[in-house]
Amino acid sequence: MEDEEEDEDMSDSSSPPIPYSQKPAPEGSCTTDGFCQAGKDLRLVSLCMEQIEIPAGFLLVGAKSPSLPEHILVCAVDKRFLPDDHGKNALLGFSGNCIGCGERGFRYFTEFSNHINLKLTTQPKKQKHLKYYLVRSSQGVLSKGPLICWKG
Numbered sequence: 001m002e003d004e005e006e007d008e009d010m011s012d013s014s015s016p017p018i019p020y021s022q023k024p025a026p027e028g029s030c031t032t033d034g035f036c037q038a039g040k041d042l043r044l045v046s047l048c049m050e051q052i053e054i055p056a057g058f059l060l061v062g063a064k065s066p067s068l069p070e071h072i073l074v075c076a077v078d079k080r081f082l083p084d085d086h087g088k089n090a091l092l093g094f095s096g097n098c099i100g101c102g103e104r105g106f107r108y109f110t111e112f113s114n115h116i117n118l119k120l121t122t123q124p125k126k127q128k129h130l131k132y133y134l135v136r137s138s139q140g141v142l143s144k145g146p147l148i149c150w151k152g
């Protein structure tokens with residue numbers, strides 16, 4: 001199971017719980033909040049007028065970064081891994097693409113959040129950082145839409 005692999009980071013049961021910390025970005029990577037490791041801007045305010053190509057079966061969603069509370073980061077996520085309107089029927093696991101640099105095929109949310117410099121402070125239920133569906137207005141402006149209904 002994919003979820004079990006990600007839980008191994010916190011396997012030291014003899015020590016008190018510590019805040020979740022991510023692995024450092026590879027040398028030469030961009031580590032600026034709001035940008036992916038390739039240095040591309042992911043902030044909704046910067047991308048709201050861009051025509052973003054997303055593969056069939058994917059949705060644009062907004063992530064909230066604890067280190068960048070005033071901004072929403074734009075992500076492309078396979079809709080099978082997102083809950084329905086009642087917070088149910090999401091497949092376990094993750095599949096996402098970086099809107100900034102176009103890198104595809106992220107299979108673990110931890111790997112994806114590292115790539116988009118989403119600095120997480122907790123490990124459990126990490127995907128709940130994906131907060132909003134993004135919608136395009138009739139004028140073509142991408143904006144924050146309804147909340148993603150995560151349950152449990």
